Amino acid sequence: MAVSLLCVGLLGLLVFLLGANVSRVRQSVAVTQHEDEANPESSLRKAIRAHGNCIEYVPMLSLMILAIGLAIPMLVSKWIVGLMFAAVASRYIHAIGILTGGSVYAGNPLKTIGAVGTYVTGAALSVILIVRAAGLF
Template sequence: MNSTVVLCVALLVIFYGALSLNVSRVRRKRRSDSTVPEAALTKAIRAHGNAAEYIPLFVAGLLYLQSFGPSLFVVGLAVAVVACRIMHAAGMLLVPAVTERHPLRFIGALGTYFCLFAMGGAMIVSWFQAGA
């Protein structure tokens, strides 16, 4: 098993945990400080929720593809997924409100879609190569 892919999977899991903790942190801060805007909590929840939609799928898919043996494609895909998920979350958290757009959010989302389709395609190819 390629250690880079495992490292990327671990980073995705830790990143998901960090986004979860951020939601708790903002909730706690809002309870004690009425000046913290609702938008801060909304951003934290949306960034976490979006990660919850994609990270588990990528973790499972990357580990599945990696089970077929070393592949530069899978390593590149894993690195791209980590970069795209971080960019997307940063783009959501850096703006004052979720209704505002940030270039990182767009790039991260577009990259996530590309990685998702690439991973799905690779899974289909691996299925055919295994002798379906």
């Protein structure tokens, strides 16, 4: 369970760091907020998108990680622990990709790795919960 709590804590930290970054950037922009938000390459737009995208996935990932932590003994399932940390790392990598890339619409390797990692680990965590609920392990 400690691993699950660590992973959820790291995801929570990401949400609040990205939220604080939005506030920081909002205070520093010299143009009106509306004008800066409309520019897909502005630091404000990237900060808002990184935070928003994080909020879209972190709650479900956190819920699944906690549920697995309660339902499956971690000592037996080291690969599941790796999967949990991979999910957390994927969210951090994706956020870095958005914040350091050009346009929020343009692809870049970090965004791609983070997004694919989130989808793969999220789907795998979902399957683990379904299989556990069915009593298959």
